[in-house]
Amino acid sequence: xxxxxxxRLAGVAVPLFSLRGEYDDGNGTIPDLTAFVDWLExxxxxxxxxxxxxxxxxxxxxxxxAISAFAIDPTYISVRQLPDLLDSAAARTWRETGPVALRFxxxxxxxxxxxQLAYALKLHLxxxxxxxxxxxATAERQARFEAFCRTQSWWLEDYALFRALKERFNWASxxxxxxxxxxxxxxxxxxxxxxxxxxxxxxxxLQWLASEQWEQVRSHARxxxxxxxxxxxxxxSRDSADVWAHQELFDLSSSxxxxxxxxxxxxxxWGLPLYDWAALRRSGFAWWRRRARHARxxxxxxRIDHLVGLYRTYGIPKGEGxxxxxxxxxxxxxxAQGRDLxxxxxxEVRGEAAIVAEDLGVVPAWVRESLAELDIPGYKxxxxxxxxxxxxxxxxxxxxxxxxxxxxxxxxLVEWWxxxxxxxxxAVLACLEQNDxxxxxxPTLAPELHLALLGRLYExxxxxTVLPIQDLFGWRERINTPGTVNRRNxxxxxxxxxxxxxxxxxxxxxxxxxxxxxxxxxxxxxxxRQPRRPEGRTYQA
Numbered sequence: 001x002x003x004x005x006x007x008r009l010a011g012v013a014v015p016l017f018s019l020r021g022e023y024d025d026g027n028g029t030i031p032d033l034t035a036f037v038d039w040l041e042x043x044x045x046x047x048x049x050x051x052x053x054x055x056x057x058x059x060x061x062x063x064x065x066a067i068s069a070f071a072i073d074p075t076y077i078s079v080r081q082l083p084d085l086l087d088s089a090a091a092r093t094w095r096e097t098g099p100v101a102l103r104f105x106x107x108x109x110x111x112x113x114x115x116q117l118a119y120a121l122k123l124h125l126x127x128x129x130x131x132x133x134x135x136x137a138t139a140e141r142q143a144r145f146e147a148f149c150r151t152q153s154w155w156l157e158d159y160a161l162f163r164a165l166k167e168r169f170n171w172a173s174x175x176x177x178x179x180x181x182x183x184x185x186x187x188x189x190x191x192x193x194x195x196x197x198x199x200x201x202x203x204x205x206l207q208w209l210a211s212e213q214w215e216q217v218r219s220h221a222r223x224x225x226x227x228x229x230x231x232x233x234x235x236x237s238r239d240s241a242d243v244w245a246h247q248e249l250f251d252l253s254s255s256x257x258x259x260x261x262x263x264x265x266x267x268x269x270w271g272l273p274l275y276d277w278a279a280l281r282r283s284g285f286a287w288w289r290r291r292a293r294h295a296r297x298x299x300x301x302x303r304i305d306h307l308v309g310l311y312r313t314y315g316i317p318k319g320e321g322x323x324x325x326x327x328x329x330x331x332x333x334x335x336a337q338g339r340d341l342x343x344x345x346x347x348e349v350r351g352e353a354a355i356v357a358e359d360l361g362v363v364p365a366w367v368r369e370s371l372a373e374l375d376i377p378g379y380k381x382x383x384x385x386x387x388x389x390x391x392x393x394x395x396x397x398x399x400x401x402x403x404x405x406x407x408x409x410x411x412x413l414v415e416w417w418x419x420x421x422x423x424x425x426x427a428v429l430a431c432l433e434q435n436d437x438x439x440x441x442x443p444t445l446a447p448e449l450h451l452a453l454l455g456r457l458y459e460x461x462x463x464x465t466v467l468p469i470q471d472l473f474g475w476r477e478r479i480n481t482p483g484t485v486n487r488r489n490x491x492x493x494x495x496x497x498x499x500x501x502x503x504x505x506x507x508x509x510x511x512x513x514x515x516x517x518x519x520x521x522x523x524x525x526x527x528x529r530q531p532r533r534p535e536g537r538t539y540q541a
Contacts, residue, residue: 009465049231
């Protein structure tokens, strides 16, 4: 699938919230992708890989703990050119003068993202925009809004009511709501929908704005020959619209997690809901199919987070007396479940999007064999690809893979290098055939070795080479440190505004060198797409 969907390509991984651009207010926005796409294309990179863009609660920074599997986070909406704000004197005053304007300016200058403050400021402006829209929207814009609500009603109605009720109950968990709303009593839902009509429309308005801005960026990316690679989280938050609306598809008596392994002696309890896999199978994996169809409307490629969890999920019962274990419990059922679910997702997206599997961590060999049979690429992270104590030359990687230096959960390339023992550094030199380089006492990654490592990854046999933006330039700051909770996680911002990246000679020279490597490795080609699905086949949400 991957090799047929596109030719050998190079790309860059960066969270959308990390981008600095013309439209950001301390948090990258959807329109900021336009300039970034242009920058990528100029330097012969054909893929931009993002973290999830799903909406999280106001105080949650992690994009993997979302309140919806479908809604886009409103902080990604640019308010700078919204007609409803341009037409509102109150909104212009609130945004452009006084202490609020100063706070926005401070957020734009800050080295880090402050999501909670950015969320509060952005949502207030969007609320003002919505009030203006309700009072004076043109017939054409009103018609577009109504059409969006109709076509997306299959997820939008539950989400919008959920979000309105979250506001009503001061963002308390739905499990703390009145019993009739918790159990989704039909009469209680009808009354709530009537009582919260305006806030429901506000939630729908936010998603309409995000959708329109996203489609503009996707259209621009298509014209420039750049693929947008998204990220499908394994599961959404327990306190989410999806869990509330589809309680029959989740086992809320247990938490998903990971068993004890080399990364954690005690295992990990993530606090995320466990799927009821039997119920999902009885439905023909309908909810997951909807996710795939929604993803193909947003992305050209999407990464499935925690791929092994589709085959087997480690469940940790709440309270005492339960025994943690995998669901399903035996390998035969695990293999069948993962294979059948992935085949269902492939059926939904084939011809319009491609899938990449995040198959990192402790993954049984038979899972990767199953991925190969399904023609789904997995990950190859240089530092973890070892054989008999040596690093594997990326030119020996399977073509059915994505080669990279790290992920949002690893330290950056230069920080990894700085922690290596001398014997490990020597092993890297041997892999790269750079034995003429000497390892000085200085632990920093020498520029020539840095370029040699990146160049070898561009030469990888993998169909995709996608590198974190920090590793292109040797920047040190990471995005997330797993197992920790602190203000630095999920707060990384690119230190340079996208339009200014080429104005700094060292950055421009690095990109010139990388462009030449990409050209020599045969990755400077336009994406090759499969034919679209045969006409006449219908897909209903």
